[in-house]
Amino acid sequence: MEYLILGGNGFIGSYIVDEVLSNGHSVTVLDIGPEKYREPIYGVKYVYGSIDNQKLLNETFRNKDILIHSVSTTSPFSSNQNIEYDIQSNLINAINIFKVAVENNIKRIIYLSSGGAIYGEPTSIPIPESHHTNPISSYGITKLAIEKYLQYFSLNFGIEYNIIRPSNPYGPRQNPFGNQGVISVFLGKVLKGEVIEIWGDGNVAKDYIFISDLASAIYSASVSKKVSEIYNIGSSTFISLNDIIEVIRKVTGKNVELNHMHSNKFDVQKVCLNIEKAKKDLLFEQKTDLLEGVSKTWDFVKNIKY
Incomplete structure (x- = not known):
């Protein structure tokens, strides 16, 4: 299958690339620049540019089967310093990404949400996916909104999805x-x-999760027969x-x-x-x-x- 990994040169994205390649698939990475700590990988197609570049999105999304969205421009702390930027760079761009994915007949989207910020202060431990979502940062609010819009695009346009809520990867x-x-x-x-x-x-x-364990779970969600699901990934x-x-x-x-x-x-x-x-x-x-x-x-x- 043809995978497109948004943010594939970032920390998490680079391990997703490794996992997808090891399972025999083709990979295209869209990111603003190359990886920081290693050279480009032979066989991977790298496209450099911003996810808010409409022309670039339309060109890059063509003939792809699976889209993995692992881009985030903020953290829980920085999101609160500039809420407008958090909304524009993450939520608005995500909505456009989902729209372009539908227009290009991408089969499935895997979205990396949050396994901490999205829940807020827990009322039950360990936290299940069914736990209430009451985020206390703009980061968590935006992540939750992106989840909801992904569900909207699936319901209205038929695109498959799974959502990953990871704990803290390292x-x-x-x-x-x-x-x-x-x-x-x-x-x-x-x-x-x-x-x-x-x-x-x-x-x-x-809750902390080693990065290769998280990447393995993300790949599994991309090929699972189960769709329209939300999964916590951590150490419990x-x-x-x-x-x-x-x-x-x-x-x-x-x-x-x-x-x-x-x-x-x-x-x-x-x-x-x-x-x-x-x-x-x-x-x-x-x-x-x-x-x-x-x-x-x-x-x-x-x-x-x-």
Whole structure:
């Protein structure tokens, strides 16, 4: 089949590319630029440009079977700083993407939503897909709206879809010097000998998933006989910031200095996903635990020249 991966040169997207290729399919990537940490892959068609370029979308979407939308321009924090940009760059562009997909007879769309921000503060743990959605950030609100519009396009135009709500992905090729991805950013601080800033007392606990495990689930959703479904993908385990720090100390063998900051109001404090539906329908399993995942990520980070 012919896959089109939006954001295929990003952290998550690059692993989706690997997974799709390993299963024998053709891949086209649409992204604003090349991958940051590796050279272009032989056999992949790369198209560079913005998803708000209508002409480029029409040209790139032709003769594709599966569309995987893994682009997001904001985080829970940054979305609240510029709500208008969050809506325009994510929601409005997503609606146009779905429209162009329908016009080009794409068979199925896989959309990467959020397994934390979309639910808001949980009332039941672990959180099932049926849990209420009450996001407390613009990021979560926009993600939820995109889900609803994807369902709208499926209902009215017949295009198939599955939605993935991932927990917090981490692993090699995630930028350790950016502002997203707690584990990678912490390891980047360790590499540079800098103090790690932690919001609150370190007991904020979330669900983390190693990137290759997430990519495997995304691919499974793209070929599943089940459609019009929403799937949580995570570890189904609470992992606190303090837990992460202890594993980082063990893996790196370094003394990690901490600076505790005031907690953020925009972020959900405790998230743990129920993944039983994905286990049943997609045969999903978490293959990489935190210790192994952090070790693999550190092997990548410690070899980066900065």
